[in-house]
Amino acid sequence: MNELVRRGAGEIARAVRSGEVRAREVADAVLERVDAVDDRVGAYLTPLHELARAHADRVDRRLRDGEALPLAGVPLAIKDNMCVTGTRTTCASKILEDWVAPYTATAVARMLAAGCIPIGKTNLDEFAMGSSCENSALGVTRNPYDPSRVPGGSSGGSSAAVAACEAAIGLGSDTGGSIREPGAFCNLVGFKPTYGRISRYGLIAFASSLDQIGPLTRCVEDAALAYDVMAGYDPMDATSIDRPVEPAAPALRESLEGLRVGIVREFDTQKLGSELDGIYRQAYRDLQALGAELVDVALPTADYGLATYYLIAPAECSSNLARFDGVRYGLRVDADDVQAMYERTRAAGFGPEVKRRILIGTHALSSGYYDAYYVRAQKARTLIAGDFERAFERCDAIACPAASQAAFTFNAKSDPYSMYMMDYYTIPMSLAGLPALSVPCGWTTPPGGTLPMPLGLQLCAPLFAERLLLGAAHAYERSTQHARRHEPPVEAVSR
């Protein structure tokens, strides 16, 4: 494969800006890679060859005109729950299978304005509900490190694309872990900023009080560059925070001297089996070796995270997905009267996981159950956020696993609740709105498997401490370089 596709975003941008290579060359190389491997990876639902070339040519022109483009020529994979004008935007659902978006999400627009090249719309669990990408109704995505395993979810497509060098940055969305978990499964940095830091305008909503867009990249520097471009107030999103963004890319550090890192008592890694326990303990020691002071912290209500999340998120999604009714856009299954039309359309258009969540969410909000379920969950949420606040009085960042295991095989988690458990470590941070990321921390060959699979270390920081978070992750990555240990065995087929 053309070595251009291996380069990170920072590298590509520097090369394109300096004139070493044109944006169009990068685009062509990446598109060639997509053509070569995506039939096996299945990252893209809709590749955007023409659009990519048009954007690349435009970037080359803009550079000639003297524009400063921080992400010039960087190939971008876009999760298919983000609207991009003129592109099919499906949420991996039959209900939007042919819908073409008439506007572009703010976060995506900012990336494109910075010089990114849109390579295509990537696969996801339908409406971002899932932790493996298996809930997609429109395609199968395979983990580039082992095609018999899932890439994780819900941002499985963007993760696989970046891991297989079919893009340098993948945009994902994270509600309960949907960037961090697939990031961990695919040997990537998966970063979710503070809730409200990146605009949700144009991100097709799953759970409004939890959703955030974030980057999936092959190194921390790239994640920081993407964050610096996307973050900041958007008047089209009333929940976006109007607060200055301190750029993270210039603050990447090499030592963790002076940093107190909290190790969560309740997240005892012994529960993960001896091999994973060993890997995480080593990761914590590596943090220490960089100068960090490890501090024991408690999150007593963290165990209630799953129950809290699986009431709040479905409740919000049951309302957010009501608009898919066959009236104004998307799939319609006809009937004699409109109510029957709704029922048939939504029955045909939504997959089982989406239906389950809509049902449980509707139930949690319904008369007689609202206080016992929804309100109670929002109170539990306050307790969880409070636990983090107290923990952060004693530490500057928290370290823990990103997931309880490496990527599993297809159909391994057919029981819904066992799938929900994949979000165990990531959900509490989402509920508290905290910035968090996953960074590669080791490898394991899972039982029954033959190929080494990556593991992710989750780091989490207080609200708005993205600079500190990315800075620390960079130090860890730089000194341990776990990601480099194995290449994804996805080879180009010579044509």
Place this chain on the structure above:
Amino acid sequence: MSYEAVIGIECHVELRTRTKMFCGCANEFGGEPNTKVCPVCLGMPGALPVPNATAIEHTIRAGLAFGSQIPAFSKFDRKNYFYPDMPKDYQISQYDMPLTVGGEVKYWLDDGTMKSCGLTRIHLEEDTGKSAHAGSGDGRIAGSAYSLVDFNRAGVPLMECVSEPQIHTAADAVAYLEALRRTLLQLGVSDVKMEEGSLRCDANVSIRPVGSAQLGTKTEIKNMNSFRSVHRAIESEIERQIAVLESGGRVVQETRGWDEVRGTTHSMRSKEEAHDYRYFPDPDLVPLEISRERVDAIAARMPELPWQRFERYAAQYGLAPNAATQLIDNLALAEFFDRVAEASRNPHQAANFVLGDLSRLANESSRPVAESAVEPEHVAELIALVESKTINSKIAKELLGRMWEGGGSPKHIVESEGLAQTSDPAAVEAFVDGVLSANPKVVADYKAGKTNVVGFLVGQVMKASRGKADPALVNELLAKKLR
């Protein structure tokens, strides 16, 4: 058995803002369907609402005008239900923390009696799209084959005003609505036109035996498209409920639609169970915190409200109710009147001139009184001239006409043209004597019994005096001399 009706009124008022409640699409009546829409008000995937600051301001002003409390905290909630004119299949509304709480609407009846009805709350929400039903032959939803939906109206800011059930007659209901409408119109927060849908109302009607403290079962009456419909519909429903009870039946709690043509209400009972709206705070929006300072600043800019003006006109000026109402419905005219009344210190005459001759001149020339060449101070002058009997009413009327055309001080005109009327008894008597001696036959007719010829004689005196004789004096002298 005599019954008392208990009525509550629920109004939806479209606010007068340039743009919709949660997006920047134009808030305008009319236009080609689906031309004032965007991803937000169409409920497209990924779109998000951002509240219109002016709509919130309007609602607070309306609340303050009705003496409502403005709580320090307010929020938006989602009201979830499925309907084709609902772009998101939920409506952004307010559930348990509305922008205003309490208050009252002071209204007056035709005879001038002031009454009031409490307000429960006013909250802010977004309007739905509009559907037109086809295939049933009469545009009605029942029996239609399909419907056509236009989302231009979807997202328009809507104020919902809920009254306490303190109204007891259809006439009161209409008077309440008139007062509500007048106030909102004066504040400039809405056009409040029922015919354009910027004011819509439903009535909750129940009856109970006179003297009973318990409320009867209520029905909700919809589809009343004018104040007259409201009156007729409420009266019809009261009659219907009385008939039901007197025949031994029970009133069913339901929604009933008013049929303008048949003059009755009919049940709109749906086949489904009651809606479970599953209200919850809208996570796409953040709460509103309304400071005391802001509320005080808005309250400080409150103009004199219709009911306050009515009280002033009735109590202070002693104007008749319909005269007061006429003025209240025309603010510019009322302000003109106020200046005339103050300058002349004769509000009755001021009202007479302003609502009488001046309004007639205004209608004839299609120019409002306030925009004419007539100065209020000059009308006051005119009143003074009439009061002092310097001129008679006929001359006054002529002068008014001339002032309408070219402005000017009537006092000045009277002086320069010598139009002052003759009240000097000797001079008038001379005219009277002259006319009597010149018309002996008429005098004889009068003495023979034809008393109506006195009009002719008065006319002759006025002619001889070139209109300047004091008519009262003329009549007095004639009566004396013809005895």
Place this chain on the structure above:
Amino acid sequence: MSSDTIDVRYVAKLARIALTDEEVERFGAQLADLLAHVDALAELDTNAVAATAQVVESRNVFRSDDPAPCLDRETVLSGAPQRQGGFFRVPRIIAE
């Protein structure tokens, strides 16, 4: 809070999703399982706690009453499952 069995048919009606008998049974079991896990929340003492309104404190976010461009009608209606002239067309609405 008890783990009442969820009335799947009622909830599906509210959510306007037609379910087969098999789905009613299957989802009923899966959702009951989830609710049983969710019941754990009853162990928490939430009496003195306020429900989270938003994660990040924010108040009074508005826009000024200024017009913004709207979508052109062809774009709007091009995605419509059924249109008639300038309108969206839907099957008959049974009167409420």
